[in-house]
Amino acid sequence: MDAIIKIVGTQNYNLDSADAIELVTDGVYEYSDGEAEIYYSESELTGLEGTSTALYITPEEVRMERWGTLTSTMVFREGLRNDFLYETPFGKTIMGLDTRKIFAHFDEEGGNMIIDYVLDMDHALSGRNQFQINVRKRENKE
Numbered sequence: 001m002d003a004i005i006k007i008v009g010t011q012n013y014n015l016d017s018a019d020a021i022e023l024v025t026d027g028v029y030e031y032s033d034g035e036a037e038i039y040y041s042e043s044e045l046t047g048l049e050g051t052s053t054a055l056y057i058t059p060e061e062v063r064m065e066r067w068g069t070l071t072s073t074m075v076f077r078e079g080l081r082n083d084f085l086y087e088t089p090f091g092k093t094i095m096g097l098d099t100r101k102i103f104a105h106f107d108e109e110g111g112n113m114i115i116d117y118v119l120d121m122d123h124a125l126s127g128r129n130q131f132q133i134n135v136r137k138r139e140n141k142e
Contacts, residue, residue: 002138003029003110005040009131029110029135034059036106038135042066055133057104062115076115078102096120100128110135 005027010020027040036057042048050069055062061077071087076099083096097117104113113133119126 001029002140003027003038003135004138005029005038006134007131010129012128026138027135029137031106031108036104036111036135038133042068057106057113062102062104062113076102076117093121095126106135109137 003026005023005025007023007025008020009022023043025040025043027038029039030037036055038053038055038057040053042051042053048066048068048070051066052068054065056065061075061080064072064074064076066072069089072084072095074084074097075082076097078099078101081096081098083094086093086095097119099115099117101116102113103115105111106113112135114130116128116130118128
């Protein structure tokens with residue numbers, strides 16, 4: 001179904017500051033048998049213009065795939081460390097993430113998700129991050 005997707009991402013680089021980005025965009029949402037899929041295009045606001053994002057949400061994990069100007073596959077699972085290849089036009093690097101907490105509730109009409117995780121590059125802490133996603137059916141106004 002066509003959906004309105006609201007994403008709020010917060011990055012904490014140190015104890016004193018946090019940067020937040022909010023994006024509201026059109027996308028596609030699918031739900032079946034307790035699993036959800038979300039698709040949307042990144043924008044200039046996120047710094048990832050030209051990149052498409054897909055989120056695959058199951059009761060066990062959330063997988064985020066990005067392709068276009070940036071390519072990566074991140075797997076979020078509570079208590080699990082995931083190393084992944086992060087490819088940009090400027091080069092490639094291995095990054096790691098350690099998922100602290102996932103809350104996800106989705107049904108046929110949409111839903112909400114919060115993921116809290118720590119990101120590192122070459123095992124050097126990059127920051128603690130959180131993103132929140134709200135998905136709802138796009139109402140067609142004619």
